[in-house]
Amino acid sequence: MKKLIRIGTRDSELALWQANTVQKKLQNLGYDTELVPVKSTGDLILDKPLYELGITGIFTKTLDVAMINGTVDIAVHSMKDVPTLLPKGIIQAAVLKRASSEDILVTNGPFEVEKNATIATGSLRRRAQWLHRYPHHSLVDLRGNVNTRLQKLKDNNWQGAIFAKAGLQRIDVLPENHTSLDWMVPAPAQGAMVIVSMKNDDYCKEATSNLNDFDSEVCTQIERDFLRTLEGGCTAPIGALAEIIDDEIRFKGVLFSLDGQTKLEIEKVVQIDNYKDFGAECAQSILNNGGKEMMRLIKLETK
Numbered sequence: 001m002k003k004l005i006r007i008g009t010r011d012s013e014l015a016l017w018q019a020n021t022v023q024k025k026l027q028n029l030g031y032d033t034e035l036v037p038v039k040s041t042g043d044l045i046l047d048k049p050l051y052e053l054g055i056t057g058i059f060t061k062t063l064d065v066a067m068i069n070g071t072v073d074i075a076v077h078s079m080k081d082v083p084t085l086l087p088k089g090i091i092q093a094a095v096l097k098r099a100s101s102e103d104i105l106v107t108n109g110p111f112e113v114e115k116n117a118t119i120a121t122g123s124l125r126r127r128a129q130w131l132h133r134y135p136h137h138s139l140v141d142l143r144g145n146v147n148t149r150l151q152k153l154k155d156n157n158w159q160g161a162i163f164a165k166a167g168l169q170r171i172d173v174l175p176e177n178h179t180s181l182d183w184m185v186p187a188p189a190q191g192a193m194v195i196v197s198m199k200n201d202d203y204c205k206e207a208t209s210n211l212n213d214f215d216s217e218v219c220t221q222i223e224r225d226f227l228r229t230l231e232g233g234c235t236a237p238i239g240a241l242a243e244i245i246d247d248e249i250r251f252k253g254v255l256f257s258l259d260g261q262t263k264l265e266i267e268k269v270v271q272i273d274n275y276k277d278f279g280a281e282c283a284q285s286i287l288n289n290g291g292k293e294m295m296r297l298i299k300l301e302t303k
C-alpha cells in the first residue's frame with residue numbers, strides 16, 4: 001500500500017535544500033512525500049559556543065522526538081551533526097553520495113597568513129588545527145547557520161572564517177574569495193547527508209535504501225567509528241577522513257589538544273573487504289599512544 005512519507009528537517013536554508021534533494025529523489029522513484037520543517041535547539045541558542053552547551057545531538061534531537069512521536073517518518077541531516085550513537089529505535093537508513101568533505105577559509109579581502117590575523121570558527125576541531133599551524137593567530141567564536149555566519153564575517157574586522165565547502169556549494173553561496181584548507185582534516189562524515197528512520201518502519205527503510213551510496217556509507221562508518229571510539233560522548237577536536245582509491249581505503253585520523261599544541265595522528269590503508277573494525281582499531285591505536293590522557297584533559301577543560 002502506498003503511504004505518505006513525511007520528511008522531517010531543520011528550517012535553515014541548508015537543511016531545507018538537503019531535505020528537498022531527498023524529497024525529489026524519492027518522488028522520482030514514485031513515492032509520495034511531504035516536507036515537515038522544525039526548529040532545533042541548536043538553531044535557537046546562538047550566543048554560546050556549541051561545546052559549552054554540553055548537549056550532543058543539539059541539531060538532531062527535536063527531529064528524533066518528532067520521529068519517535070510519529071509526526072514525521074524520516075529525517076534528513078548533515079551527517080556530521082548526528083551523534084555517533086542513535087537513540088533507541090532510530091536507525092541510519094541511507095547515506096547519500098558524499099559531496100566535498102573539505103574545509104575552506106572565506107576571507108575578507110586579501111589575506112597573508114604570516115601576519116597577525118583573527119579567524120572565526122565555532123568548531124573546536126577547526127580552532128585546534130588552525131592554532132597548530134598558525135599559533136600566532138587569534139580565534140573568535142562564530143555560530144549560526146551558513147548565511148548568518150557569512151554575514152557576520154562581512155560585518156566584522158576578521159580576516160576570515162572557516163566553513164565546510166559542501167554547505168556553501170549546496171545553497172550556492174560559495175564566495176569567490178575563499179581558499180581551500182586541504183591540510184585540515186575534516187569532521188567525521190563532513191559533506192555527507194544521512195537519512196534516519198524508525199527501525200520498525202519497513203516501508204520507509206525500503207524506500208530510502210534506494211538512495212544509499214555504498215562507498216559513502218563505508219567511509220562515513222569508518223570515520224564515525226573512529227570518533228565514537230575516541231570520544232565516548234564528549235566533544236573534542238577530532239578529524240577523520242576515509243577515501244576509497246581503487247580497492248583500497250586510505251584513512252587519516254587526528255586528535256588535537258584544545259590549544260592545538262599537541263597532535264596525535266594516524267594514517268593507514270586497508271582493503272575494502274576489511275573495513276568493518278578499521279575505524280575503531282585506528283582510534284584504539286591513538287588511545288594507546290597518548291590519546292587516553294589527552295581525552296581525559298579535554299573532558300576536564302570542556303566541562
Ligand SMILES: NCc1[nH]cc(CCC(=O)O)c1CC(=O)O
Nearest residue numbers: 078081163164166167190191192
Ligand atoms: N555544524 C554545521 C554544519 N553542519 C553541516 C555543515 C555543512 C555540510 C556538511 O558538512 O555536510 C555545516 C556548516 C559548516 O560546517 O560550515
